[in-house]
Amino acid sequence: MSAFETFLSAREIWEVPLAASIVAGALLGALGVYVVLRRTVFVSAALTQVSTLGLVLTLLVEERVHIETEHATEQLAVAILFSVAGALVLGALRPRRLPAEATVGAAWVTASALVVLGVSQLVHAAHDLGGMVFGNAVAVPAGDLAVIVLVAAVCTAVHLVFAKELAFASFDPETAQALGLKVKLWDAVLFLTIGLAIPVTARALGALPVFAFLTLPAAAALLLKVGFRPAFAVAAGLGILAAGGGYVLSWIWEIPTGATMVALAALFLVPGALLRRGGG
Amino acid sequence: MSPGPLVTLEGATVGYGRRPILEGVDLSVEAGDFLAVVGPNGGGKTTLVRSVLGALPLLAGRRTLRPGVRVGYVPQRDHVDPVWPFTAGEVVLMGRVPALGPGRRPGSADQEAVRAALGLVGIEALAGSAYGELSGGQRQRTLIARALAAEPTLLVVDEPTNGMDPSAELATMDLLRDLHEGVRIAIVMVSHRLEAVANYARSLAFVDKDQALFRVGSVDEMLRPEALGALYGRPVAVRELDGRRLVYPVNGQVRR
Numbered sequence: 001m002s003a004f005e006t007f008l009s010a011r012e013i014w015e016v017p018l019a020a021s022i023v024a025g026a027l028l029g030a031l032g033v034y035v036v037l038r039r040t041v042f043v044s045a046a047l048t049q050v051s052t053l054g055l056v057l058t059l060l061v062e063e064r065v066h067i068e069t070e071h072a073t074e075q076l077a078v079a080i081l082f083s084v085a086g087a088l089v090l091g092a093l094r095p096r097r098l099p100a101e102a103t104v105g106a107a108w109v110t111a112s113a114l115v116v117l118g119v120s121q122l123v124h125a126a127h128d129l130g131g132m133v134f135g136n137a138v139a140v141p142a143g144d145l146a147v148i149v150l151v152a153a154v155c156t157a158v159h160l161v162f163a164k165e166l167a168f169a170s171f172d173p174e175t176a177q178a179l180g181l182k183v184k185l186w187d188a189v190l191f192l193t194i195g196l197a198i199p200v201t202a203r204a205l206g207a208l209p210v211f212a213f214l215t216l217p218a219a220a221a222l223l224l225k226v227g228f229r230p231a232f233a234v235a236a237g238l239g240i241l242a243a244g245g246g247y248v249l250s251w252i253w254e255i256p257t258g259a260t261m262v263a264l265a266a267l268f269l270v271p272g273a274l275l276r277r278g279g280g
Numbered sequence: 281m282s283p284g285p286l287v288t289l290e291g292a293t294v295g296y297g298r299r300p301i302l303e304g305v306d307l308s309v310e311a312g313d314f315l316a317v318v319g320p321n322g323g324g325k326t327t328l329v330r331s332v333l334g335a336l337p338l339l340a341g342r343r344t345l346r347p348g349v350r351v352g353y354v355p356q357r358d359h360v361d362p363v364w365p366f367t368a369g370e371v372v373l374m375g376r377v378p379a380l381g382p383g384r385r386p387g388s389a390d391q392e393a394v395r396a397a398l399g400l401v402g403i404e405a406l407a408g409s410a411y412g413e414l415s416g417g418q419r420q421r422t423l424i425a426r427a428l429a430a431e432p433t434l435l436v437v438d439e440p441t442n443g444m445d446p447s448a449e450l451a452t453m454d455l456l457r458d459l460h461e462g463v464r465i466a467i468v469m470v471s472h473r474l475e476a477v478a479n480y481a482r483s484l485a486f487v488d489k490d491q492a493l494f495r496v497g498s499v500d501e502m503l504r505p506e507a508l509g510a511l512y513g514r515p516v517a518v519r520e521l522d523g524r525r526l527v528y529p530v531n532g533q534v535r536r
Contacts, residue, residue: 037363161383162383164374164377164385164386165377168377171361171364171371172359174359175354175374176377176378177335178333178351178353179351180378222365225365225410227365227366227367228364
């Protein structure tokens, strides 16, 4: 039996994780168009760390104060809370005394350091943390898939209904505000969707793939010069291909899943880069 | 629409946060005005104009916008990131967004307004071109068209000729004059280059926060060497040549 036949015969094992990866890839790919165009790529990296910090604090509370937080739903709720709060703060940053990226960098390193410190204090739950922090796309519970699908549906609906407001407020906030648009509100809505998507998908895919999916498919789509609205569909499609293809290939070749997905997503940059190089 | 000024500032203190930039500003923009707000870089011109727009709350005083007045705004060209993959037509359509409201899609009337606005600035053929691939002058026309798509009675334009060669600068100023005279839109224009606006504006406002200076009057009143010397801190000469005003700095001391 070939490796691919073995893969097909094990459908019960991979169907939920593969579906979760594909939905996450599509969602993050589409949201990435805003992340890349608004030049906030490192906000997503910082948010992944901030949501991880939420998870670590939850586990610490469980161990130290003996408050029951071991349920996955509660852990996810805390991670979402941290990520959304972080998204609203970091997304609202405008360069004043310091460039915005300095604050984003400070948030990233501080959260990363606190995660390391928090993990060092964990006695029993440290072994659970690997899967929570770095994801485990090979084994995703059906409940997590349902949450990812729900979040993807909410984010898609928000972006479809308020597409023109989100685009205008992001593209030219100065004029949008001058014409009466509530730019801070639309920024908050945008970063709320990003802050919601990151912890939910990070549980399935892991921190590195989430960061990669918020960057690479959108960058690849934008390099292809398909236009603004089509870029969302193309980036979502590339996210699906990278997540689904990466999952299957990692299974067949028995290599790390998240890294395979990221490497495949990076490959999608090549056609657009060649197109630009050729002056297209 | 009822008569009276389109927008007024009375005893206004403008600034950011709690930091006043200009105090005691009285300004009135009438229908048919072409007001140029002039002053050195960093002198508070954009702050003043953002307060006129209502985008920046006043720290003190009162702003009154006449009911029914629609305001169009053209930001500085380099404040708009050309990396966004919008077409010129999509950029112009954004001018319709505030009036449409959340959840409503642009209809045929909006598309028609976009076509008309692009036609007014002479770039109808560029509707499908990528904004980021347009020349500086074409981008400026696109941003003016976006403001026109909102069918404004008052057009506020921030430094429209920055970084342009003399030919493009002249073309942009001629376009604004045509809009002012042909479409009968009141214009408030910010510029740090007095010579660029001296032949187009009807009134001038001098702004310089470092001198706590805010003065407004007709072009003839304001283009006197004494007033210009006070604004720029050095003697400035005004001459007429072939029907055009020339404004240029000269050597010497300012008499205060």
